[in-house]
Amino acid sequence: MRWRSSSLTIVAVIAVSAVSFAREIEKVRNDKIIVWEDILAPGEAVPTLSGKPALIVYLSSGRLDVTSQGAAPTKVDAKPGKLRFETTGFREIRNSDSSPLRLLRIEFPDRGSPERWGRSGLSSHYQVLFENDLVRVYDIFIPAKSNEPQHTHKDRVAACLSGAELTHLFPDGRTEVSTLKTGEVVWRKGSTHIGQNHSANDFHAIAIEPK
Numbered sequence: 001m002r003w004r005s006s007s008l009t010i011v012a013v014i015a016v017s018a019v020s021f022a023r024e025i026e027k028v029r030n031d032k033i034i035v036w037e038d039i040l041a042p043g044e045a046v047p048t049l050s051g052k053p054a055l056i057v058y059l060s061s062g063r064l065d066v067t068s069q070g071a072a073p074t075k076v077d078a079k080p081g082k083l084r085f086e087t088t089g090f091r092e093i094r095n096s097d098s099s100p101l102r103l104l105r106i107e108f109p110d111r112g113s114p115e116r117w118g119r120s121g122l123s124s125h126y127q128v129l130f131e132n133d134l135v136r137v138y139d140i141f142i143p144a145k146s147n148e149p150q151h152t153h154k155d156r157v158a159a160c161l162s163g164a165e166l167t168h169l170f171p172d173g174r175t176e177v178s179t180l181k182t183g184e185v186v187w188r189k190g191s192t193h194i195g196q197n198h199s200a201n202d203f204h205a206i207a208i209e210p211k
Contacts, residue, residue: 023038023039023040024036024037024038024046025037025038025039027104027157027185027186028157028185028187030187031109031110032108032109032110032155032210032211033106033107033108033109033110033135033157033208033210034106034107034108034109035104035105035106035157035185035208036104036105036106037059037102037103037104037105037185038093038102038103038104038105039100039101039102040064040093040094040095040100040101040102040103041095041100042095042097042098042099042100043094043095043096044094044095045092045093045094045095046092046093046094046105047091047092048089048090048091048092048093048105049089049091050089050107051069051088051089052088052089052107052108052109053085053086053087053088053089053107053108053134054085054086054089054090054105054106054107054108055083055084055085055086055104055105055106055108055130055135055137055208056083056084056085056090056093056103056104056105056106057081057082057083057103057104057106057137057159057206057208058078058079058080058081058082058083058101058102058103059080059102059103059104059159059161059183060078060080060100060101060102060103061077061078061079061080061101062077062078062095062097062099062100062101063075063076063077063078063095063096063097064076064078064093064094064095064096064097064101065092065093065094065096066084066090066092066093066094067090067091067092067093067094068086068088068089068090068091069086069088069089069090069091070088070091071091073092073094075096078101078103080161081129081139081161081204081206083129083130083137083206085130085132085135089107090105093105102183104157104159104185104208106135106157106208108134108135108210110134110210110211111133112132112133112134112135112210112211113133113211114133115211116131117131117136117154117209117211118131120152121151121152121153121154121192122138122151122152123140123148123149123151123195124149125141125148126138126139126140126141126151127139127141129206133211134210134211135208135209135210135211136154136208136209136211137206137207137208137209138206138207138209139204139205139206139207140158140203140204140205140206140207141202141203141204142164142166142195142197142202142203142204143197143202144164144197144199144200144201144202144203145197145198145199145200146196146197147194147195147196147197148194148195148196148197149194150171150192150193150194151192151193151194151195152190152191152192153188153190153191153192153207153209154190154209155187155188155189155190155209155210156187156188156190156207156208156209156210157185157186157187157188157207157208157209157210158180158184158185158186158187158188158205158206158207158208159184159185159205159206159208160180160181160182160183160184160185160186160203160204160205161182161204161205161206162182162201162202162203162204162205163179163180163181163182163183163184163201163203164179164180164197164199164201164202164203165177165178165179165197165198165199166178166179166180166195166196166197166198166199166203167195167196167198168191168193168194168195168196169193169194169195169196170191170192170193171192171193176193180203180205
């Protein structure tokens with residue numbers, strides 16, 4: 001009986017250790033937005049129990065089981081730059097693929113604003129992906145060796161999918177070199193500028209502007 005009890009204990013320990021959770025890195029926190037980068041190995045999950053409105057932005061490709069609050073899990077095919085918003089947040093996000101997966105998980109502690117920004121101020125080739133009372137999300141793509149017209153960004157999170165070195169030209173005559181590397185996630189203050197991609201690489205990023 002003593003050996004049997006010990007064996008059951010070993011089995012229980014193995015079962016508990018098989019339930020693993022993702023590596024979570026806080027990237028941005030202010031009064032309008034909280035951003036975590038989650039890195040999920042195969043089978044890993046991140047539990048999110050706050051119940052606050054939340055946004056997922058996928059940074060790599062893969063397959064997930066996403067469980068919203070009060071709902072059953074749903075299968076999701078993730079691709080870089082794709083996103084999903086839930087008004088009451090997520091209960092669990094699990095990597096059901098065989099490769100690691102990176103994503104941004106974003107919460108909004110503020111109440112936001114009913115004002116709609118739409119394409120206001122944006123460069124003509126930017127693509128608005130999502131907007132509600134809390135956030136505007138848009139896709140930025142600047143081909144290598146090209147310029148974009150003057151445009152305006154609000155305070156934002158920039159998630160870089162393909163890095164490049166840019167030069168920003170400001171209305172007051174100032175210039176500023178702005179380099180984002182592939183995979184970087186940064187907080188940027190709002191500004192009006194002309195963007196020049198003078199590198200050999202296309203620049204691709206997702207901008208997340210809290211309201």
